[in-house]
Amino acid sequence: GEIIAVETAYSSFLKPKEPNSPFSFCTFCLARCAAPIPCHECTKVVFCNEECRSKGWDKFHMKECPVYSNLLEFDEWVMSTYRIIAKQSIDELKVFVSQCQKEEHRSPLEQLLNEDQVCDSDSYRGVYFLEGNIKAVEMETLLGYSYLAFMLTHLLAKSNRYFVTNKGDKYVPDEEDMFFIGSLFIRHILAVTCNGYAIQETHVQPYQVCGIGEHVSLVKVGGGTYIALSMFNHSCSPSAMLLSYGSVLICRASCFIPSGSQVRTCYYYPYFSQPDRANRREALSNFFSFFCKCDACVNDYRVSADFISSRLRTEDKIISRNNWEITASLVKELNSLMEGNSQIALRLTTISDVTNYLNLAMETIEFYDRYV
Ligand SMILES: [Zn+2]
Ligand SMILES: [Zn+2]
Ligand SMILES: [Zn+2]
Numbered sequence: 519g520e521i522i523a524v525e526t527a528y529s530s531f532l533k534p535k536e537p538n539s540p541f542s543f544c545t546f547c548l549a550r551c552a553a554p555i556p557c558h559e560c561t562k563v564v565f566c567n568e569e570c571r572s573k574g575w576d577k578f579h580m581k582e583c584p585v586y587s588n589l590l591e592f593d594e595w596v597m598s599t600y601r602i603i604a605k606q607s608i609d610e611l612k613v614f615v616s617q618c619q620k621e622e623h624r625s626p627l628e629q630l631l632n633e634d635q636v637c638d639s640d641s642y643r644g645v646y647f648l649e650g651n652i653k654a655v656e657m658e659t660l661l662g663y664s665y666l667a668f669m670l671t672h673l674l675a676k677s678n679r680y681f682v683t684n685k686g687d688k689y690v691p692d693e694e695d696m697f698f699i700g701s702l703f704i705r706h707i708l709a710v711t712c713n714g715y716a717i718q719e720t721h722v723q724p725y726q727v728c729g730i731g732e733h734v735s736l737v738k739v740g741g742g743t744y745i746a747l748s749m750f751n752h753s754c755s756p757s758a759m760l761l762s763y764g765s766v767l768i769c770r771a772s773c774f775i776p777s778g779s780q781v782r783t784c785y786y787y788p789y790f791s792q793p794d795r796a797n798r799r800e801a802l803s804n805f806f807s808f809f810c811k812c813d814a815c816v817n818d819y820r821v822s823a824d825f826i827s828s829r830l831r832t833e834d835k836i837i838s839r840n841n842w843e844i845t846a847s848l849v850k851e852l853n854s855l856m857e858g859n860s861q862i863a864l865r866l867t868t869i870s871d872v873t874n875y876l877n878l879a880m881e882t883i884e885f886y887d888r889y890v
Contacts, residue, residue, distance in 0.1 A: 752783065
């Protein structure tokens with residue numbers, strides 16, 4: 519569980535179709551609010567506190583507030599591109615884009631790092647260079663994105679707060695301005711579609727008498743764009759997992775990661791929860807335009823039912839829970855397997871198996887306390 523990276527979303531948005539989410543979560547930091555405060559102008563969003571309200575207003579909400587009802591017609595990914603653009607004025611964007619265009623030929627890593635060799639999660643340059651896989655997108659889809667981009671540009675103009683001069687005077691954007699912003703929207707919609715991360719709330723159901731342990735489920739709250747975390751490659755047998763704290767994403771190791779090897783997150787479902795390799799590969803190819811050649815796919819890792827720890831769990835259920843000695847001996851067996859065989863150990867320490875293992879260990883301690 520070592521923390522590898524902590525990153526705040528460059529842009530994020532709450533899931534629009536959830537009836538309670540606009541009033542339970544802060545529209546700026548996406549954290550659940552205990553005592554939310556409203557927007558000064560609209561009744562559509564809430565904030566955690568004065569600080570979030572003032573930051574959220576200055577960064578993007580001022581420019582989306584007048585058209586917020588219209589934005590709710592889109593999904594969270596499209597909505598988050600509105601915030602990507604709204605965060606900078608059109609004059610700032612023109613400067614950024616002309617700088618970035620000079621760096622198109624550089625490697626993705628060079629494009630990611632600024633002149634201080636740092637990946638700045640809050641700089642437009644990182645979002646500009648996110649991969650959009652335009653070559654893999656079908657013409658029909660691209661036409662749909664163009665339509666969305668047109669709508670979003672129109673909404674920016676309709677807000678009457680985006681196309682303003684440095685002195686604060688409103689102006690009607692000309693065709694060139696509309697085209698410039700519209701083409702950036704298409705670029706960002708493409709990038710967000712294949713780089714966006716779901717922002718999820720972790721729900722923990724308390725230990726139940728008949729259960730094996732705490733039941734943990736992830737509930738999607740919204741979506742966000744993360745510059746550094748977007749550079750992590752995929753594996754169906756990931757070495758790291760992502761946890762959301764509002765719009766902050768924390769990447770934690772879920773197994774031992776040898777020095778020099780890549781930290782890989784899972785873009786879809788890990789192999790032990792989506793056991794059919796063909797389905798898994800097809801979904802990855804549809805969503806992210808690549809044919810997965812991760813260890814789990816190449817070696818066709820077996821399904822979760824075949825896992826030793828899962829088998830132990832099943833046997834554990836069949837065997838009476840009162841017989842703690844058997845549980846303890848199974849834990850011992852698992853321990854020795856993990857010590858003795860690094861291949862098995864690596865595979866066992868994937869996310870679900872860590873949970874299985876911990877549950878098993880916790881249960882043993884509990885039985886021990888109760889009966890010995
Ligand atoms: Zn508002
Ligand atoms: Zn907040
Ligand atoms: Zn794979």
